[in-house]
Amino acid sequence: MTTNTLNDIEIIKAPTSKIDSVDFQNLAFGNVFTDHMLVCDYKDGQWEKPVIKPYAPFLMDPSAKVFHYGQAIFEGMKAYKDVNDDIWLFRPDQNFERFNKSAVRMAMPEVPEFVFMEGLKELIRLEKDWVQKGLGNSLYLRPFMIATGTGVIAAPSQEYRFMIILSPAKSYYSGEVKVIIAEHFSRAANGGIGAAKAAGNYSAQFYPTKLANEKGYQQIIWTDDATHTKLEEAGTMNVFFRINDTLFTAPTSERILDGITRKSVIDLVNKENIALEVRTVLVDELVEAAKNGSLKEIFGAGTAAVINPIVGFSYKDEYYELPKLEKPMALKIKQKLTNIQNKLEEDVFGWTVKI
Ligand code: COI
Numbered sequence: 001m002t003t004n005t006l007n008d009i010e011i012i013k014a015p016t017s018k019i020d021s022v023d024f025q026n027l028a029f030g031n032v033f034t035d036h037m038l039v040c041d042y043k044d045g046q047w048e049k050p051v052i053k054p055y056a057p058f059l060m061d062p063s064a065k066v067f068h069y070g071q072a073i074f075e076g077m078k079a080y081k082d083v084n085d086d087i088w089l090f091r092p093d094q095n096f097e098r099f100n101k102s103a104v105r106m107a108m109p110e111v112p113e114f115v116f117m118e119g120l121k122e123l124i125r126l127e128k129d130w131v132q133k134g135l136g137n138s139l140y141l142r143p144f145m146i147a148t149g150t151g152v153i154a155a156p157s158q159e160y161r162f163m164i165i166l167s168p169a170k171s172y173y174s175g176e177v178k179v180i181i182a183e184h185f186s187r188a189a190n191g192g193i194g195a196a197k198a199a200g201n202y203s204a205q206f207y208p209t210k211l212a213n214e215k216g217y218q219q220i221i222w223t224d225d226a227t228h229t230k231l232e233e234a235g236t237m238n239v240f241f242r243i244n245d246t247l248f249t250a251p252t253s254e255r256i257l258d259g260i261t262r263k264s265v266i267d268l269v270n271k272e273n274i275a276l277e278v279r280t281v282l283v284d285e286l287v288e289a290a291k292n293g294s295l296k297e298i299f300g301a302g303t304a305a306v307i308n309p310i311v312g313f314s315y316k317d318e319y320y321e322l323p324k325l326e327k328p329m330a331l332k333i334k335q336k337l338t339n340i341q342n343k344l345e346e347d348v349f350g351w352t353v354k355i
Pocket of ligand 1: 075076077202236302303304305
């Protein structure tokens with residue numbers, strides 16, 4: 001990879017802010033964006049100077065490869081404001097690393113650390129008033145890269161645009177989440193792009209998820225594409241199962257996203273001495289546990305969704321309701337995690353990074 005010496009970010013400020021028009025108490029996820037965005041273009045084998053400029057639409061050639069071949073990747077991150085008004089990122093090094101892994105898998109250029117990290121921090125500093133204090137509030141950060149090169153030949157683009165946009169966030173899911181276990185459709189296959197945070201991984205889920213929505217389910221728990229017998233990942237989240245007092249989650253693979261919330265939950269749970277097994281969980285095991293009453297909880301873990309309890313699942317047209325527990329493990333883990341993210345509890349793992 002060739003790069004110019006990137007040590008500078010140009011900032012063009014918006015003449016006015018729209019912050020006063022935002023109802024921070026009633027935010028639907030990902031609909032409102034802050035006043036500025038970061039843009040950094042890749043041309044002639046080099047990254048150009050990053051620019052922070054007013055958030056606005058931009059023109060693109062209709063033949064840009066992102067429109068035809070979906071050469072696009074993204075990350076999901078959050079910034080939190082503590083009681084002293086300091087702003088913190090959660091494990092941003094992990095997102096940066098995963099972003100560039102996704103870039104390699106999608107034949108896109110890796111983004112220099114300065115552009116990703118300093119660009120992100122500079123943009124958040126400018127938008128500090130958009131980071132709301134208090135548990136449950138955060139600024140959702142969306143770095144992404146698209147293929148802007150023109151021409152419909154099916155080959156990697158020669159030009160790219162890396163961008164960061166920011167959106168104040170509360171919860172991702174409103175209301176209960178019920179899931180269907182996939183029996184036919186697949187999210188990913190061995191040798192595919194399931195482990196990359198590629199845009200196409202998400203759009204491929206839209207149709208089966210729409211069918212699930214029509215039946216009253218919010219998400220799908222994906223199973224392995226070859227046999228549909230192994231439980232893998234839920235829509236926008238990794239997934240954990242509690243059978244009796246042990247938690248189970250699938251090992252990451254070429255088909256499963258290496259979730260940062262997932263790996264943080266694993267570390268937290270190990271520290272709390274909660275029994276956890278990272279191993280393949282079979283659909284049959286889950287159904288059996290639901291039938292014999294040993295299945296206590298299922299929850300999803302993801303940046304946007306945080307820790308989201310699943311209230312029941314459907315498999316082969318049979319619905320299994322989970323028990324309503326007084327002290328769910330999911331809640332305990334969520335509290336630990338969000339306390340660390342919001343600097344309400346000591347971060348013994350060194351995960352939080354001050355801006
Ligand atoms: C996230 O949790 O940040 C994700 O990237 C999932 C996204 C589809 C909302």
